[in-house]
Amino acid sequence: MPFVISLLQESSRQFPGTSRCKFLVEGQATAEHPLGVSQCGIYNERPSACRVYPTKFDKAGELAVLCEAPAPISGSSHPAHRLCARPWEQQDFDPIEQVQHLAVAKFEMNFFFKLAEAWNARPRDWQVFPEFLQMVYSNRIRAEADCHEGECDETDQEVEARPIVRFPRLAA
Numbered sequence: 001m002p003f004v005i006s007l008l009q010e011s012s013r014q015f016p017g018t019s020r021c022k023f024l025v026e027g028q029a030t031a032e033h034p035l036g037v038s039q040c041g042i043y044n045e046r047p048s049a050c051r052v053y054p055t056k057f058d059k060a061g062e063l064a065v066l067c068e069a070p071a072p073i074s075g076s077s078h079p080a081h082r083l084c085a086r087p088w089e090q091q092d093f094d095p096i097e098q099v100q101h102l103a104v105a106k107f108e109m110n111f112f113f114k115l116a117e118a119w120n121a122r123p124r125d126w127q128v129f130p131e132f133l134q135m136v137y138s139n140r141i142r143a144e145a146d147c148h149e150g151e152c153d154e155t156d157q158e159v160e161a162r163p164i165v166r167f168p169r170l171a172a
């Protein structure tokens with residue numbers, strides 16, 4: 001059974017009847033900003049998906065492509081669903097930081113795919129999954145002396161082709 005890990009949603013105080021990310025700090029409406037200005041309450045610790053939004057890598061994986069702002073929710077006329085006052089522009093983003101965020105997100109997604117592959121090769125009770133995550137992520141740094149023979153000298157192509165996932169395993 002597939003699972004999705006997502007941020008919790010809460011009811012919006014600013015716009016009753018709509019929901020928002022649990023970490024969004026809603027600002028009061030002002031004359032200048034009648035819909036209010038809201039901010040991320042965990043900005044420095046926000047997830048990778050939030051950091052890269054609304055960009056993606058180009059086909060070469062070198063440049064950030066700015067995606068179009070999504071249309072309001074279909075059929076909704078609620079003002080909370082029209083908060084993008086204008087399209088995003090290049091100048092809204094740091095050209096160095098944004099590409100770095102994308103590179104990290106790509107690395108972490110590939111790492112997670114391998115983690116999922118390792119879990120699915122020997123699935124256990126779902127209750128054990130958090131322990132598995134904890135074990136994998138707390139063992140991401142290794143001493144050079146602990147690398148298996150030749151492992152640390154592999155080329156990128158060899159690493160890419162290697163079918164074995166080197167994650168620590170839960171005890172049987």
Ligand code: SF4
Pocket residue numbers: 007021022023024025039040041042043046047050
């Ligand atoms: S940036 Fe992410 S974590 Fe922060 S409020 Fe928005 S959706 Fe939530």
